[in-house]
Amino acid sequence: MTAIIILALVALFIGLRLYSVLGERTGHEQQLTLKPAEPEAAVAARAQASPLTSGNAAEASGDAYLPTAGPGVRAILAADQSFDVARFLEGAQAAYRMVLEAFWRGDLDSVSGFIDPDVYRTFASAVEEREAAGHKLDNRLIAIEQAVIAEASLTQSVAVIAVRFEADIAAVTRNADGEVIAGSLSDAVQTRDLWTFRRDLASRDPNWVLIETDEEE
Numbered sequence: 001m002t003a004i005i006i007l008a009l010v011a012l013f014i015g016l017r018l019y020s021v022l023g024e025r026t027g028h029e030q031q032l033t034l035k036p037a038e039p040e041a042a043v044a045a046r047a048q049a050s051p052l053t054s055g056n057a058a059e060a061s062g063d064a065y066l067p068t069a070g071p072g073v074r075a076i077l078a079a080d081q082s083f084d085v086a087r088f089l090e091g092a093q094a095a096y097r098m099v100l101e102a103f104w105r106g107d108l109d110s111v112s113g114f115i116d117p118d119v120y121r122t123f124a125s126a127v128e129e130r131e132a133a134g135h136k137l138d139n140r141l142i143a144i145e146q147a148v149i150a151e152a153s154l155t156q157s158v159a160v161i162a163v164r165f166e167a168d169i170a171a172v173t174r175n176a177d178g179e180v181i182a183g184s185l186s187d188a189v190q191t192r193d194l195w196t197f198r199r200d201l202a203s204r205d206p207n208w209v210l211i212e213t214d215e216e217e
């Protein structure tokens with residue numbers, strides 16, 4: 001599995017950039033749950049008509065996924081008529097924000113049910129290392145500039161979707177006394193990350209699970 005990296009420490013944590021996923025149980029756990037069935041044509045028309053609500057993500061179905069992801073997206077739509085590209089991306093953006101904030105707080109329990117065990121262990125290790133050093137993160141997700149499906153595939157009933165996020169993040173690291181030792185909240189850093197989600201369409205569980213994250217140059 002590709003290395004999981006997150007922008008968290010500007011100095012200490014250049015190379016400690018870890019991201020993960022999905023749904024604290026506060027009413028947001030269904031963000032990537034796509035239920036109401038719609039024909040593919042209706043999905044495409046609605047995606048063209050309305051922009052995504054979280055950030056400035058794709059405003060039309062043609063911009064919601066890269067051309068190379070098209071065959072995979074169409075295969076998923078054919079296998080699961082309840083799948084909605086626009087709402088999936090809305091949920092992915094909500095999950096992106098939720099999980100980053102949970103990781104920055106060191107509160108992985110709130111998202112553990114939606115993270116692959118390998119991803120969780122990587123996050124937990126990073127949190128433990130940070131706490132052992134006496135450091136706390138005071139990071140802010142300023143804006144998600146774009147969220148687009150970069151890859152999609154369907155193998156038997158298992159759907160896998162990789163979402164590319166472009167976001168602005170302000171990162172600050174504080175010591176045990178609350179003093180800033182790295183970063184600045186006044187300067188946001190542009191980031192590009194690839195999060196991969198998986199769901200068995202034959203399962204009654206409607207949630208998508210984060211199985212991999214990576215940083216793109």
